[in-house]
Amino acid sequence: ELKVEQNPLFLSMQEGKNYTIYCNYSTTSDRLYWYRQDPGKSLESLFVLLSNGAVKQEGRLMASLDTKARLSTLHITAAVHDLSATYFCAVDILESGGGADGLTFGKGTHLIIQP
């Protein structure tokens, strides 16, 4: 059974600081995703990481993937209040027929960025 663990689950930080959220998964995965969820809202896709060593950046967020360590990180640079949200990582495994077996999500990291 595929398991996805995120840490920390709660994070309060000050604006301007840097921090990293970690996502570990238990078995070989074909794709890793990062999503953002604002309170009462749906999930917004941030990044899709497909291969070992993949790195993607958007604004103050950067995601990386190490498939050998089964680890992905989401790094926040010089945090601003607008980045306050819950961040989820998710992985999926392609079936032998090519279809995906549904996303397995981590518990989410509730991030609060204080002025």
Next chain:
Amino acid sequence: KAGVTQTPRYLIKTRGQQVTLSCSPISGHRSVSWYQQTPGQGLQFLFEYFSETQRNKGNFPGRFSGRQFSNSRSEMNVSTLELGDSALYLCASSLGPSQETQYFGPGTRLLVL
């Protein structure tokens, strides 16, 4: 391009009743997946449909079922509702079952009393 739409957005039911939720995917998307989100269990995969066929199903009891129509719209049904079924139900669409990104709808918040 319109995003994924879900109806209704909010629903209150009582134990023992049944409920049907609807999802319209992004135009041109043929794959629809359903997820349940609760504070205790987090986000869990329910099932995925492509070309009117259920391709995968998560670890949920048979009370949870779904279907997909020829226009790719999907419905999920929960029969004999239990208090624990109270959750946010999210629908996601993608071009196909192996496509990279799933786009999520706003969700239907179900409260079972």
